Amino acid sequence: xxxxxxxxxxxxxxxxxxxxxxxxxxxxxxxxxxxxxxxxxxxxxxxxxxxxxxxxxxxxxxxxxxxxxxxxxxxxxxxxxxxxxxxxxxxxxxxxxxxxxxxxxxxxxxxxxxxxxxxxxxxxxxxxxxxxxxxxxxxxxxxxxxxxxxxxxxxxxxxxxxxxxxxxxxxxxxxxxxxxxxxxxxxxxxxxxxxxxxxxxxxxxxxxxxxxxxxxxxxxxxxxxxxxxxxxxxxxxxxxxxxxxxxxxxxxxxxxxxxxxxxxxxxxxxxxxxxxxxxxxxxxxxxxxxxxxxxxxxxxxxxxxxxxxxxxxxxxxxxxxxxxxxxxxxxxxxxxxxxxxxxxxxxxxxxxxxxxxxxxxxxxxxxxxxxxxxxxxxxxxxxxxxxxxxxxxxxxxxxxxxxxxxxxxxxxxxxxxxxxxxxxxxxxxxxxxxxxxxxxxxxxxxxxxxxxxxxxxxxxxxxxxxxxxxxxxxxxxxxxxxxxxxxxxxxxxxxxxxxxxxxxxxxxxxxxxxxxxxxxxxxxxxxxxxxxxxxx
Amino acid sequence: xxxxxxxxxxxxxxxxxxxxxxxxxxxxxxxxxxxxxxxxxxxxxxxxxxxxxxxxxxxxxxxxxxxxxxxxxxxxxxxxxxxxxxxxxxxxxxxxxxxxxxxxxxxxxxxxxxxxxxxxxxxxxxxxxxxxxxxxxxxxxxxxxxxxxxxxxxxxxxxxxxxxxxxxxxxxxxxxxxxxxxxxxxxxxxxxxxxxxxxxxxxxxxxxxxxxxxxxxxxxxxxxxxxxxxxxxxxxxxxxxxxxxxxxxxxxxxxxxxxxxxxxxxxxxxxxxxxxxxxxxxxxxxxxxxxxxxxxxxxxxxxxxxxxxxxxxxxxxxxxxxxxxxxxxxxxxxxxxxxxxxxxxxxxxxxxxxxxxxxxxxxxxxxxxxxxxxxxxxxxxxxxxxxxxxxxxxxxxxxxxxxxxxxxxxxxxxxxxxxxxxxxxxxxxxxxxxxxxxxxx
Numbered sequence: 001x002x003x004x005x006x007x008x009x010x011x012x013x014x015x016x017x018x019x020x021x022x023x024x025x026x027x028x029x030x031x032x033x034x035x036x037x038x039x040x041x042x043x044x045x046x047x048x049x050x051x052x053x054x055x056x057x058x059x060x061x062x063x064x065x066x067x068x069x070x071x072x073x074x075x076x077x078x079x080x081x082x083x084x085x086x087x088x089x090x091x092x093x094x095x096x097x098x099x100x101x102x103x104x105x106x107x108x109x110x111x112x113x114x115x116x117x118x119x120x121x122x123x124x125x126x127x128x129x130x131x132x133x134x135x136x137x138x139x140x141x142x143x144x145x146x147x148x149x150x151x152x153x154x155x156x157x158x159x160x161x162x163x164x165x166x167x168x169x170x171x172x173x174x175x176x177x178x179x180x181x182x183x184x185x186x187x188x189x190x191x192x193x194x195x196x197x198x199x200x201x202x203x204x205x206x207x208x209x210x211x212x213x214x215x216x217x218x219x220x221x222x223x224x225x226x227x228x229x230x231x232x233x234x235x236x237x238x239x240x241x242x243x244x245x246x247x248x249x250x251x252x253x254x255x256x257x258x259x260x261x262x263x264x265x266x267x268x269x270x271x272x273x274x275x276x277x278x279x280x281x282x283x284x285x286x287x288x289x290x291x292x293x294x295x296x297x298x299x300x301x302x303x304x305x306x307x308x309x310x311x312x313x314x315x316x317x318x319x320x321x322x323x324x325x326x327x328x329x330x331x332x333x334x335x336x337x338x339x340x341x342x343x344x345x346x347x348x349x350x351x352x353x354x355x356x357x358x359x360x361x362x363x364x365x366x367x368x369x370x371x372x373x374x375x376x377x378x379x380x381x382x383x384x385x386x387x388x389x390x391x392x393x394x395x396x397x398x399x400x401x402x403x404x405x406x407x408x409x410x411x412x413x414x415x416x417x418x419x420x421x422x423x424x425x426x427x428x429x430x431x432x433x434x435x436x437x438x439x440x441x442x443x444x445x446x447x448x449x450x451x452x453x454x455x456x457x458x459x460x461x462x463x464x465x466x467x468x469x470x471x472x473x474x475x476x477x478x479x480x481x482x483x484x485x486x487x488x489x490x491x492x493x494x495x496x497x498x499x500x501x502x503x504x505x506x507x508x509x510x511x512x513x514x515x516x517x518x519x520x521x522x523x524x525x526x527x528x529x530x531x532x533x534x535x536x
Numbered sequence: 537x538x539x540x541x542x543x544x545x546x547x548x549x550x551x552x553x554x555x556x557x558x559x560x561x562x563x564x565x566x567x568x569x570x571x572x573x574x575x576x577x578x579x580x581x582x583x584x585x586x587x588x589x590x591x592x593x594x595x596x597x598x599x600x601x602x603x604x605x606x607x608x609x610x611x612x613x614x615x616x617x618x619x620x621x622x623x624x625x626x627x628x629x630x631x632x633x634x635x636x637x638x639x640x641x642x643x644x645x646x647x648x649x650x651x652x653x654x655x656x657x658x659x660x661x662x663x664x665x666x667x668x669x670x671x672x673x674x675x676x677x678x679x680x681x682x683x684x685x686x687x688x689x690x691x692x693x694x695x696x697x698x699x700x701x702x703x704x705x706x707x708x709x710x711x712x713x714x715x716x717x718x719x720x721x722x723x724x725x726x727x728x729x730x731x732x733x734x735x736x737x738x739x740x741x742x743x744x745x746x747x748x749x750x751x752x753x754x755x756x757x758x759x760x761x762x763x764x765x766x767x768x769x770x771x772x773x774x775x776x777x778x779x780x781x782x783x784x785x786x787x788x789x790x791x792x793x794x795x796x797x798x799x800x801x802x803x804x805x806x807x808x809x810x811x812x813x814x815x816x817x818x819x820x821x822x823x824x825x826x827x828x829x830x831x832x833x834x835x836x837x838x839x840x841x842x843x844x845x846x847x848x849x850x851x852x853x854x855x856x857x858x859x860x861x862x863x864x865x866x867x868x869x870x871x872x873x874x875x876x877x878x879x880x881x882x883x884x885x886x887x888x889x890x891x892x893x894x895x896x897x898x899x900x901x902x903x904x905x906x907x908x909x910x911x912x913x914x915x916x917x918x919x920x921x922x923x924x925x926x927x928x929x930x931x932x933x934x935x936x937x938x939x940x941x942x943x944x945x946x947x948x949x950x951x952x953x954x955x956x957x958x959x960x961x962x963x964x965x966x967x968x969x970x971x972x973x974x975x976x977x
Contacts, residue, residue: 114840119855
């Protein structure tokens, strides 16, 4: 690991200096000794995978409550060379730090001017305000519009300042957010948190132009993105984060997309524990054609995918690009269109019940929301889906049907033993289990459906390392011993590479390509960043 | 500046705007359809009132006399609902609490024997601190029941009624000393069920100035015309493209006021019975001031905060607006206005039921403003006034129409109640439905 720190040591004037920043959440270290420094007018890029620590770093910079309620952070922050303790977003704002949010902080029913001037309205006196105070002063609409016009002009926006925001295209909204930050007179540092994620290509180009323009005016910019070519295009300096560590800090001239991609992903594959079975001869168990899923934040825009019988297929990609949408869409949890064939018969979309009946099962990424009945016992959670879908574990007594307590108890005990669920007994409520054991209950429930194909989404999200390994081993065992086909979706490339035979990478709602776990880091990095798009 | 940018090479951004403009250009047919759908409730009630008026066989003079009185009586209360709607808290059924404060003030002022304009002023002053306190409490409660403000305020009204009864039925004569043979029950404890104001506060506000109806319309339209012309001239001097649709509207209103002016002049010098209708002009003036207040508050920082909070609490909070305090202020203003509105209401009625007259205030005001075209998320002065006219027209004509049609006044009465509550239910349902549709998109 190479670290360049000479820039932080030089005596130039910096807008922002962060030195030795670290952060721990409940004993879990997420940031380690991060240092960076930005001069006025500099564009500083930060790249890293999900979970690399970018958002934690920004939360620290903005003094978010989540940082201070969990014991603060290590290291020092200097603004304009003065040590500053930033304890609230308001204070960050007063220090001249602005943020362009990923999701828009705009009021749809308001005009552009009203949004730009939100809670910073210009007022003038009237007869009542002289005795009733500040708040009944009249709004000075003309002055407000003038100011709004000025910031819009800075961004080369020829849109009328009185237009209502709700009808505007997404790209415009992004610019209005920027205009609002520019309107703040003391702005020194502007943070862009993945601003191009929602933009079309031409809009993104305009945004990059605007960023250069703003930087020329002497405002420093922190630019967080996954798109490496954008980083190369506009940034002066680039910081790469991985797993909470600063991997490298480089001038733009000394690096290129390939190097960045490699360093972003990093060689972290610990062991590919098994030999990968040859699947080329196997028949196709699930084929997906032109699948489109309307899942908020994870929409899928036309995916073609073939799953072979008996394989473990990985679906990877960055958050928000639609990898989660695929399994949710096939299982009928979100509105979707397209053709899905399972073992030669078409799957009815948008109907979870019939999908389950056809022999597919799903372990959701939303464990506590969709996955578990938190206040119910482990045994009920395990058999719940099977009772609903297959009418199993049920005794018929005339017109009434009742749960077969004995069968349920026996089955639950077997599952607890097989999957090594650590609990006080089958009747313990799932709320009190640890994350890893909750996940195992979810898997047990999917298994109770006796599926031919199992979708697993983010199986290791939010559980500790030991439990992660157990969950992954469970999946491998199911695959090996019972020949179950598994499709695992995960944000963690390393875990996909450790158990999957093939890994499909999703970018912008489509499959960018299918890689082997042994392919190089550069290939994975570039494909995830959307820089290459060849099905491989 | 604008011109220059238009010629520049940024096709992506301008394209979007043109699309939006295209959407706004509707054919006349679509426009009419949209108008009908958006104003369904109001249009339905205009038709109902028209049919009712015909069937009742009432003379114009009689109807005008009644409706003018009722508008003067009830408008203030309906207008009190607007600010909480603006702040995104829905219809404030808890104006019942304000009404109680006003009613309590009236009871004490009557007990002390004051009457006339001075008595009314005393009531208004006396009711204010109580109403503000109750408003503050209500606001705090509603802040804890976010998203369920309306049902909470409705139930709060019922609860407060219990407290009110406790005070005036049990505490009067025991804890609160009051010796008054007219007001207090013969046992010496508790107030009588009806209180007569005819020797005191009755018409205290209304009788300050009374003018014949045509003269009132004459004055009103003259003032309105002057205001409209001033607005038009100011708009012309600014020459903004934004104002074009507004200007059209203003011109339409000016024409309408001119017609009114002409009609009132003609009627004033005729022998029409309408000349006998006497308008409580001072009360109307007070209502006009409240309308102006509502319009004024929108244009202030406070009003902008109300709107910001109403549109999106989270974004308002992030931009540093104190959301909780703003919501409490909205309810406090509303409750205070309701207290004063109820005083106006009762002085016009002249007698009231001690334990009942405030109960329905929130319901009726809400029904009226909804009939006027307001929704749970949008209400204006225009909605309130139109709603008052339609709602009370229905009140006046339904018993008579029922008797003429079916030979039974009760049937008309039944129909009116059915419709009034039906409107509240349907409006709330429509609102929930629209929200659902929006969230799906």
